Amino acid sequence: MPPKQDTLPKNWPPILPYLRAPSYSKSLTPTYLSALRTKPQDIPVIPTNTPRGPCQLVRITPITSPSHPTNGQSGLFATRDLKPATFILQYIGEIHATPSNSDPDPHAESNYDLSLDREHGIGIDADKRGNEARFINDYRGVAERPNAEFREVWDERRKERGMGVWVLPEGKSGKGRGIRRGEEILVSYGRGFWGARREGEV
Known part of the structure; x- marks a missing residue:
């Protein structure tokens, strides 16, 4: 059953399904699932007290500043002060495999697709x-x-x-300052993301 409206995060788009756990593409064969469910060494573990459902540490907020690159869309903002290296929330969506043959990749044009396992194409x-x-x-x-x-x-x-979102730890470019309440949560999409977008514009 879909989540009740009153249990959705504030400002969640009404036409978009909200997930509390990942969904799985039919492209995930047993080989992919085995890779997905094999724990690597030295990987951080999601805190066991992390609730399923809307995250109380963040708020979806419409962007109204003309100078903001995503003006007219939305961003994610902290609802309280977050210390360096704090786990914020999991990145949840459809877990899928990248086609290894000539089949078209239905996720190739997505702006919301994160690589989880490059070796296996997940x-x-x-x-x-x-x-x-x-x-x-x-x-x-x-x-x-x-x-x-x-x-x-x-x-x-x-x-x-899975993939998680963390406050930058001390010693990285965030310089250990954390994220203040009301501040937008910002990551680096990486050069590969922007390089692919520039190629698509040519």
Whole structure:
């Protein structure tokens, strides 16, 4: 059953399915699922007290500043002060495999597709369904540097790999300052993301 309207995050798009757990593409064969459910060494674990459903640490907020690159869309903002290296929330969407043959990749044009396992070609796409993490914007044009990062995580309750959003730890470009209440959560999408977008514009 779809989530009740009153249990959705504030400002969640009504036409978009909200996920509390990943969905799985039919492209995930047993080989892919085995890779997904094999725990790598030295991988951070999602805190077991992390609630399923809307995250109380963040708020989806419409962007109304003309100077913001995503003006007219939305961003994700902190609802309280977040210390360096804090786990914020999991990036949830459809876990899928990238076609290894000449079949077209239905996720190739998505702006919400994160690579989870490059070796096996596994990704997480939140284009058509997901959670609040899909609203995280790139720092370029907004701030001097990102204040958060995507990092692979292990979901102990589901016994599988995933992608998490973390406040940058001390010693990285965030310089250990954390994220203040009301501040936009910003990551770096990476050069590959922007390079592919520039190629598409040619």
